[in-house]
Amino acid sequence: MSFSGVSVVTNGKLHDGSTMNAGAASGYHLLVVEGHMGTQQLIRSRYFTVGGHRWCIYCYPDGLSLQICLYEEMLTTAEPVGAQFEFSLVDDTSKQESARIHGNKIFEFRGYSHHGYDRFMTREELKKHLKDKDNSFTIRCDIVVKNPTWNTSPFILVPPPDMPWNISDFLLAGEGTDVVCRVGDETFAAHRCVLAARSTVFRAALFGPMKEGTSSIAAVVLIDAMDAAVFKAVLGFIYSDSLPVPTQDENEGDLLQHLLVAADPYDITRLKAMCEKNLCEHIDVSTVATILALADQHRCDGLKQTCYQYLRCPANLSAVVATDGFDHLYRSCPDLMKDMMLAMLPPM
Incomplete structure (x- = not known):
C-alpha cells in the first residue's frame, strides 16, 4: 500500500504537511492532530490522491467522529467510485505496516460524498492514546479503490482542478487588483472581473449603466450594512468557492448566519445555499x-x-x-x- 502523504493540524489549524499521488489503487494518509484538547472545531486534512481520485479526511473531535470524503465533482449519471477504507490510531508514524484493510464491504462514493464513523471512539478512550507533551494523536486512513482511474493511463497524471487556488493566489498577492471595496473604515482590494462573475449585483455596479469608476481608475464599491470581518469571509468565498473555516474564537453557526445574510443581497447564490444547508446541522x-x-x-x-x-x-x-x-x-x-x-x- 502506497504512502499518500501527511497532514498536520495544530490547535485546529492546518499548517503543515505534504501530499503525493499514491500512484496505485490503494494508499494511506496520516492525519497528525496536535493540541487536540484546545479545539472543538472540525479538523480537515489536506487533499490527497489514491486510485486516481481526490480524497479528504474530516475529523470531529467530540467523540472523534471520522469521515472520508471523495473531494471531486462527478455527474450523477457517472459510475460511482467503489472503495474500502479503514481508520486506525498509530503511535509511530515512521514505522507503518503495508496495509490495514480488514473486511470486504465496499462503499460507493459520488462527487463530494462521504462515509465514516459517527462514533469512532469516545473521548475517554481517545485520552488513553494522547501523547502527554502536546495532546497529540495520529490517525491513519487506508483506502483501496475498486475502480481506479489511474491504470487507464499509467504514465499521465492529470492534476485535480486548481482554478480556485490560482484565483485566490491573486487576491492574497494583491496582483492586478482594479477595484476597492470599502466596508466602514476598512478597504479591500479585489478584481472587478472576479466579483462580476460571482455576483450579479457586483456585475451591475461594475459593468452596468450605473457602474462605479472607470477602466483607468480603480473603482470604489461601498459595502453597506456589513461587518468588515464578514465581508472578508465573503470575499474569500468569492475567490476560493469554499466556506471559510471558523477561527478558534468564532462560532460556526453564527458565522454561517452572517454569511447567509451577506450573500442574499449580493446574489451570491452558491454561498447562500451552502450556508443554508450547513445551518441545518446547527x-x-x-x-x-x-x-x-x-x-x-x-x-x-x-x-x-x-x-x-x-x-x-x-x-x-x-x-x-x-x-x-x-x-x-x-x-x-x-x-x-x-x-x-x-x-x-x-x-x-
Whole structure:
C-alpha cells in the first residue's frame, strides 16, 4: 500500500504537511492532530490522491467522529467510485505496516460524498492514546479503490482542478487588483472581473449603466450594512468557492448566519445555499427560533422546512416554546407563526 502523504493540524489549524499521488489503487494518509484538547472545531486534512481520485479526511473531535470524503465533482449519471477504507490510531508514524484493510464491504462514493464513523471512539478512550507533551494523536486512513482511474493511463497524471487556488493566489498577492471595496473604515482590494462573475449585483455596479469608476481608475464599491470581518469571509468565498473555516474564537453557526445574510443581497447564490444547508446541522433548542426567522426573511425554504421538521417533535417544541427566542419570534413574526402552526398539522 502506497504512502499518500501527511497532514498536520495544530490547535485546529492546518499548517503543515505534504501530499503525493499514491500512484496505485490503494494508499494511506496520516492525519497528525496536535493540541487536540484546545479545539472543538472540525479538523480537515489536506487533499490527497489514491486510485486516481481526490480524497479528504474530516475529523470531529467530540467523540472523534471520522469521515472520508471523495473531494471531486462527478455527474450523477457517472459510475460511482467503489472503495474500502479503514481508520486506525498509530503511535509511530515512521514505522507503518503495508496495509490495514480488514473486511470486504465496499462503499460507493459520488462527487463530494462521504462515509465514516459517527462514533469512532469516545473521548475517554481517545485520552488513553494522547501523547502527554502536546495532546497529540495520529490517525491513519487506508483506502483501496475498486475502480481506479489511474491504470487507464499509467504514465499521465492529470492534476485535480486548481482554478480556485490560482484565483485566490491573486487576491492574497494583491496582483492586478482594479477595484476597492470599502466596508466602514476598512478597504479591500479585489478584481472587478472576479466579483462580476460571482455576483450579479457586483456585475451591475461594475459593468452596468450605473457602474462605479472607470477602466483607468480603480473603482470604489461601498459595502453597506456589513461587518468588515464578514465581508472578508465573503470575499474569500468569492475567490476560493469554499466556506471559510471558523477561527478558534468564532462560532460556526453564527458565522454561517452572517454569511447567509451577506450573500442574499449580493446574489451570491452558491454561498447562500451552502450556508443554508450547513445551518441545518446547527438547529437545536437554543437556535431554532433565530434560524427560522432568518430562513423566512431570506427566503430559504429548505432551511425553514428543516426547522419545522425539528419542531414537529413534541419534546423539541415544548422546550423551544419556553425560550426567549420563541417569545421574540411570536411578537415580531406573526405571519411566520401562522405558517409554523399550519406546518405542525398532520397531513390531510
